Amino acid sequence: MSKGKVIVGMSGGVDSSVAAYLLKEQGYDVLGVTMGMWQEPGEENGCGNIAAVQDASRVAKKLGIPFQVLDFRETFQTQVVAYFIDSYTKGLTPNPCIVCNRFVKWEALLQYANHVGAEYIATGHYARIAKHPQTGRYTICASATKTKDQTYALYRLTQEQLAKTLMPIGEYCKEEVRSIAEQMDGSIAKKGDSQDICFIPDGDYTAFLEREGKLEHNPGNFVDRSGNILGQHKGITHYTVGQRKGLGIAFGKPMYVFGLDAEKNEVILCENADLFSKTVYITDVNRMCVPTFTDGMRLMGKIRYSHRMAWCTVRMVGQDVLECVFDEPQRAITPGQSLVLYDDIYVAGGGTIIGTQNPIEATMV
Numbered sequence: 001m002s003k004g005k006v007i008v009g010m011s012g013g014v015d016s017s018v019a020a021y022l023l024k025e026q027g028y029d030v031l032g033v034t035m036g037m038w039q040e041p042g043e044e045n046g047c048g049n050i051a052a053v054q055d056a057s058r059v060a061k062k063l064g065i066p067f068q069v070l071d072f073r074e075t076f077q078t079q080v081v082a083y084f085i086d087s088y089t090k091g092l093t094p095n096p097c098i099v100c101n102r103f104v105k106w107e108a109l110l111q112y113a114n115h116v117g118a119e120y121i122a123t124g125h126y127a128r129i130a131k132h133p134q135t136g137r138y139t140i141c142a143s144a145t146k147t148k149d150q151t152y153a154l155y156r157l158t159q160e161q162l163a164k165t166l167m168p169i170g171e172y173c174k175e176e177v178r179s180i181a182e183q184m185d186g187s188i189a190k191k192g193d194s195q196d197i198c199f200i201p202d203g204d205y206t207a208f209l210e211r212e213g214k215l216e217h218n219p220g221n222f223v224d225r226s227g228n229i230l231g232q233h234k235g236i237t238h239y240t241v242g243q244r245k246g247l248g249i250a251f252g253k254p255m256y257v258f259g260l261d262a263e264k265n266e267v268i269l270c271e272n273a274d275l276f277s278k279t280v281y282i283t284d285v286n287r288m289c290v291p292t293f294t295d296g297m298r299l300m301g302k303i304r305y306s307h308r309m310a311w312c313t314v315r316m317v318g319q320d321v322l323e324c325v326f327d328e329p330q331r332a333i334t335p336g337q338s339l340v341l342y343d344d345i346y347v348a349g350g351g352t353i354i355g356t357q358n359p360i361e362a363t364m365v
Contacts, residue, residue, distance in 0.1 A: 004119040005029040006166060009109060010067075012055030014181045015124030015169055017188050021180065022168040023122055024063055031118065032060040032067045037076035037104060038199040059185055072108050079103040081199065085213035088205075091260030092336030093240045095153075096197055102156040110164060120166050126150045128170035129162055132289035132346050138162035139289035142345040145173035152305050155340045155350040156286050209237050220265035222249065225258060225274065233267045236260045242275055242332030259335075276329035281358060282322050282339045282351030289346040293322055300342040301326065303333055303353065309342060318360050322351055 008020040010032040024030045034056045053069055060067035080100045087094035109121050126143040127150050138159050140151045157165070169177055181189035200208045209215050215237060222230040231249040233239065238246070243257040251269075258270035280303065287293065295315040301324055302309045312326040324339060333356055340350035 002029040003027045005031065005117060006120040006122050007109060007113045007116070007118045008032050008122045009105060009124075010034050010056035010060065011124070012052035012059075012188075013124070013191055013193070014178060014188055015126070017056070017059045017124075017184065018172075018177045018180045019122055019124040019168050020059065020065065021063055021184055023166065024065060026168070028120075028166075030063070030065045031116070032056060032063075032065050033109075033112070034067075034069050035072050035105070035109070036069060037072050037080075037100070055188060055191075059188060062185060070109075070112060072104055075108045076100070076104050076199075081212065085209060085215075087336050088209055088237045089213070089215065089262065091236055091262035093334050094336050095338055096199075097153050098156055098338055101154055106157060106161045106165070110161060113164070120164050122166040122168065124169055125154065125167050126170060126174075127154055127167055129165055129167055130346070132343070135289055135291060137289050137291065140347040143170040148174050151342075151347050152302055152338070152340050155288060155338065155347050157288070158286075159288075162288075206235075206238050218265060220267070222247070222269055223266050225268060225270055230255075230269060236262060236265060236267055239267050241334040256332075275332050277333055277356040278326045278329050279356055280324050280326075280330070280333045280339055281317070281354050281356070282324065283320050283354050283359075285320055285322050285349060285351040287349040289343055290348045293341075293349070299348050300344075302340045302342070303330055304337050312341075314341065317358060321354075321359060323358065 003026065006023055006028045008016065008023060008030055010016045010020060012034065020030055020032050034053050057067050080096050083099055084094050084096045105123065113121050126145060126148040128141050128143055130139060130141050131137065132139050140154045142151055143149050178189050218235045219232050222233050224230055230251065234248065239257050239260060241257055241259060244254060247255065254272060255269045256272055256275055257267060258274060259268040261268060293314050293316055297314050299312060299314060300309040301312040310326050310328060310330065312324045314322055314324050317323045333353060335353050335355050337353050338350055339353050341348040
């Protein structure tokens with residue numbers, strides 16, 4: 001007897017192919033789909049490219065499951081690409097994968113699942129879904145393999161989305177997943193992991209911004225934290241907090257990007273010691289395993305995907321502004337990136353970094 005109908009997002013890669021296999025073995029009625037998000041499905045590059053469609057279709061045929069290609073270009077353009085361009089024009093460093101997960105890979109796919117009468121959707125992410133032992137709320141928790149853990153990129157998912165999601169490979173390490181893939185399809189098992197932003201496969205995001213965002217080359221001033229002019233930059237979209245290389249000018253000592261002032265078109269520079277701060281503020285707060293963040297709550301925080309999480313204390317300082325104070329200073333806290341908070345192995349929630357100064361107090365000065 002079937003455990004229910006599940007839509008599996010299949011990219012043509014190792015992880016999603018194995019996810020589809022495992023769910024079929026577990027007794028689900030599986031439908032595989034490849035999502036075309038950047039270009040027309042089946043074109044040469046990006047999400048849903050022709051190679052991805054061919055590989056996913058071949059795996060689906062071997063598994064004996066139905067397969068479809070879905071066109072999510074309009075949703076991807078309005079929810080992800082527009083956000084990406086807008087963030088850079090405001091001097092922020094966006095995280096498009098997190099937004100894509102929330103509004104395309106989950107929200108749009110769930111809408112399709114509802115349309116075809118499927119109870120669940122599934123992905124090939126290295127994470128697990130559980131209910132928190134104290135709060136009873138759905139949450140993402142760490143996968144079986146720390147080196148591939150993808151919980152950071154999933155913190156914006158809602159309770160409703162989590163309740164209808166399956167993540168079958170969260171119980172496996174990458175080596176085990178590749179071993180399963182080898183039994184299914186040798187060519188799939190040998191495929192590498194995707195690293196780049198899917199709609200910028202060459203990694204040249206500034207060229208993308210100039211082409212797609214119609215941004216003009218707009219040089220301005222490098223300044224120090226006191227406002228003294230140090231030289232000329234080639235446009236704020238070329239820089240991010242903590243950057244040292246590629247400044248294009250010698251200062252006689254190592255200098256780093258401290259911040260970006262889009263209104264003044266200035267890149268603020270500093271020495272390395274000035275990049276460290278204990279305090280960070282976030283907005284667009286999503287609560288996952290906790291119903292609310294209470295003053296003094298102790299959690300572990302990550303300020304970027306590769307960041308080693310550290311102990312911190314949180315409190316709400318506005319209706320949608322959370323203050324997080326780390327026990328030890330953290331380097332290069334970057335506006336536009338995400339702070340994700342953990343209660344042990346469980347994702348407590350998180351939000352978008354807006355800076356290291358209280359924005360409410362700043363408006364009162």
